[in-house]
Amino acid sequence: MTSTILQTLHQDHANQLQLLSLVETEIGKLDDVSDPADFELLSLALEYCSDFPNRYHHPKEDRIYERLVARDPAIGDRIDDLVQDHKTLERLTREFANAVAQAIASGDSTGLFETATQFARHYRYHIGIEETDIFPRARNVLTEADWQAIEASYREEADPLFGEQTRQAYIALQERIVAQSVGG
Numbered sequence: 001m002t003s004t005i006l007q008t009l010h011q012d013h014a015n016q017l018q019l020l021s022l023v024e025t026e027i028g029k030l031d032d033v034s035d036p037a038d039f040e041l042l043s044l045a046l047e048y049c050s051d052f053p054n055r056y057h058h059p060k061e062d063r064i065y066e067r068l069v070a071r072d073p074a075i076g077d078r079i080d081d082l083v084q085d086h087k088t089l090e091r092l093t094r095e096f097a098n099a100v101a102q103a104i105a106s107g108d109s110t111g112l113f114e115t116a117t118q119f120a121r122h123y124r125y126h127i128g129i130e131e132t133d134i135f136p137r138a139r140n141v142l143t144e145a146d147w148q149a150i151e152a153s154y155r156e157e158a159d160p161l162f163g164e165q166t167r168q169a170y171i172a173l174q175e176r177i178v179a180q181s182v183g184g
Ligand SMILES: [Fe+2]
Pocket: 058, 061, 082, 086, 126, 130
């Protein structure tokens, strides 16, 4: 069971990194008149982030971290940072989404590059710490009973973008992600 939960979260991270690459590609086109940034696509990407990672992936990790800190209090500060990060990522998602909505409404994308860069950088940093530091720690420290309790504390939910059944609203986004991963 250990590996099942962590494998799912690891797959979520791989998906999130693909999405971040797409966001960064679009943001890189902000000043490109021949191939302008696709704001509608960015808007969808941010809707997804509020929808799945913020509402489901992060809370699921919070449950693991709660158990981990109980078993390994020395790791407390690092866990506090990650839990705080989940709130920060939520705020950065909101700010980025607002900046995109404003750019769509007014055509003014001032500040969008900064907001987007901060969002993408923080996301990548956060995933890096979880993958290299905290998940290996959890794998070593948590017991089978811990993993069972964690598993029992949430309801498995299908990913509306990367899951087997992509939600209708995300199809255009999913097609772009596939095209990007094929095109390199
Ligand atoms: Fe996280």
